[in-house]
Amino acid sequence: MATTCLSCALTHGTKDTIGGVVTQSSNFQIRQDYSVPISGFMILATKRHIKSIDEFTQEERLEFIELLYNTRQKMKIVLGIETIYLIQEEDAAHFHLWLFPRHPWMEKLGQKLKSVKPIMEWAQQNLQTSENREEVIRAVEKLKESFKAIMP
Numbered sequence: 001m002a003t004t005c006l007s008c009a010l011t012h013g014t015k016d017t018i019g020g021v022v023t024q025s026s027n028f029q030i031r032q033d034y035s036v037p038i039s040g041f042m043i044l045a046t047k048r049h050i051k052s053i054d055e056f057t058q059e060e061r062l063e064f065i066e067l068l069y070n071t072r073q074k075m076k077i078v079l080g081i082e083t084i085y086l087i088q089e090e091d092a093a094h095f096h097l098w099l100f101p102r103h104p105w106m107e108k109l110g111q112k113l114k115s116v117k118p119i120m121e122w123a124q125q126n127l128q129t130s131e132n133r134e135e136v137i138r139a140v141e142k143l144k145e146s147f148k149a150i151m152p
């Protein structure tokens, strides 16, 4: 565990996640993105401080796809999110995959990968409200509930 790493701190509970951990497996955690207040913006992070999918053990590889599948499916069923973008930057210190949701309000900010940065900036500037924070936490709660059925 790297002491200055945000992902390590969130994974090991020395820093609180937004709304609490959605679910976790032996090697991974699902949580709301820590800094961008977009509801349903989920992060799939390794518990180990590694950078790349090419460092995954066989157990991690199997667990990863199962957890990714379940999370994405629940985002659709429980939150009604029809489209997401999967993004993972290997130049980040700690492996985390973005499950970035497309919401109708994002249309005005563009499409596809090039729209993600403006959307995140817009969210930082316009969605830091208590009303939106409640919505973000409601989405976390709904996902948590639906995971309890399969990963108690």
Ligand SMILES: [Zn+2]
Pocket: 001, 002, 005, 006, 007, 008, 009, 048, 049, 050, 093, 094
């Ligand atoms: Zn770390």
